Amino acid sequence: MRTITTAVAAAALVLGLTGCSVGDTGGSTTPPRSSSGASTPAPSAAASGDTSGTPSADGTTAATEAHTAEELSAVFRRIQFKPGEFDTTDAMLDSVYPGLTVSDASCLAPFGVGWDGDDTSGPVAFGTSNDRSMTAVVASTGDVEAATDLVDDARDALTRCADGSELFTMDGQRVETTVAPMRSTLTGTDESLGWRIRGTVGGAPFTLVGLTGRVGGDVVALVGWDPASNTTNVPLASQMFVDDL
Numbered sequence: 001m002r003t004i005t006t007a008v009a010a011a012a013l014v015l016g017l018t019g020c021s022v023g024d025t026g027g028s029t030t031p032p033r034s035s036s037g038a039s040t041p042a043p044s045a046a047a048s049g050d051t052s053g054t055p056s057a058d059g060t061t062a063a064t065e066a067h068t069a070e071e072l073s074a075v076f077r078r079i080q081f082k083p084g085e086f087d088t089t090d091a092m093l094d095s096v097y098p099g100l101t102v103s104d105a106s107c108l109a110p111f112g113v114g115w116d117g118d119d120t121s122g123p124v125a126f127g128t129s130n131d132r133s134m135t136a137v138v139a140s141t142g143d144v145e146a147a148t149d150l151v152d153d154a155r156d157a158l159t160r161c162a163d164g165s166e167l168f169t170m171d172g173q174r175v176e177t178t179v180a181p182m183r184s185t186l187t188g189t190d191e192s193l194g195w196r197i198r199g200t201v202g203g204a205p206f207t208l209v210g211l212t213g214r215v216g217g218d219v220v221a222l223v224g225w226d227p228a229s230n231t232t233n234v235p236l237a238s239q240m241f242v243d244d245l
Contacts, residue, residue, distance in 0.1 A: 064217030066142030067245070072125035075244045079237060081136050082127040089113045089126050089137055096128060096135060096225065099171040107161035110154040110195065110210050112137025112221030120146040122217070133226040134237060138245070141217045144190075150219045151191055154212045158195055170201045182209065185235050188242050189213040196231075211238040218245040 067075075076083040086092040093113055094100065102108060112135075116124045121139040128135050141147045158179070161167055168175040182194035192213035199206055209230040210223040220241040224230030 064142055064144055064147075066122045066217060067140040069123040069125060072123055072138055072140060075138070075241065076125055076127055076136070078244065079136075079240045080130045081134075081237075082130060083125045085127050089116050089124075092126055092128065092135060096132065097170070101169045103167050104161065106153070107157050107167055109150075109157040110193075110212055110221060111135065111223050112139070112212075112219075115139045115150060115219075115221075118150075121150065122146070129233075129237065133229060134222060134224040134234060136220065136222045136237070136241065138218065138220045138241060140245075141219070143217050147214050147217045147219045148191070151193070151212055151214050154221065155193055158193070173202050175199060175201045182211075184211055184213070186211065186213045186239055186242055189215055209234045211235060213238060213242050215242055215245050220245070 073083040086095065089112060093108070093111060105114065108114065112126065115121045115137055116126065118139075120141060120143070122141040122143075124137065124139045126135070126137040139147070139150060141150070158181075168177070177197055177199035179195060179197045182196045184192040184194040186192045192211065194209075194211045197206075197208040197210075206225065207227040207230065208223060208225050210221070211234055212219065212221045220238060222234055222238045222241065224234040224237075226233075
């Protein structure tokens with residue numbers, strides 16, 4: 001019954017991302033605006049994420065084979081994400097959170113930002129969901145140690161980048177954030193971590209949900225901003241990526 005339920009939920013997610021109606025979610029297709037007109041920001045990716053997951057028996061020692069860029073792009077399209085739309089992960093993030101300024105770019109590691117500029121990341125694909133409520137970055141390193149390093153970078157950022165208002169601004173306004181770990185429900189991963197960020201910018205509240213998971217030498221980082229759907233769709237979409245890698 002679990003398999004059937006998961007399959008139905010995944011099908012509903014895909015239909016939702018293509019714009020087909022499977023029930024009113026109440027969500028919008030653009031980030032909410034602050035009282036000054038600025039978009040709801042990307043977060044302080046700061047706090048300790050949950051590191052639960054389903055480890056494999058030989059998770060840190062198994063040999064891996066990297067996917068090609070074309071294979072990764074095909075995965076994105078099957079899950080209703082748009083690969084190749086942006087030249088860099090920075091450009092992708094700026095398209096979703098315009099006006100965001102960060103004092104320490106490494107704090108965006110849980111978003112997968114910068115993986116495309118890392119020589120050890122191997123082929124990297126990234127893009128937004130068709131409804132633009134989520135961003136996804138997948139790196140296929142072909143090396144378990146390199147993939148583990150990417151997860152460790154995300155974990156370090158979640159621990160090191162403190163809550164507050166010193167790291168991020170949106171159109172000149174400080175972004176107030178509070179970050180909490182979120183239990184990962186991903187299965188079939190060697191390791192995973194999740195987090196939830198609540199905050200305000202210009203008096204407008206926002207909530208972000210993120211998951212990072214590793215399967216052998218492959219790593220996926222997925223983040224959703226829409227509070228009407230992110231607690232459901234981020235885990236579902238992340239699981240679909242994990243299952244397809």
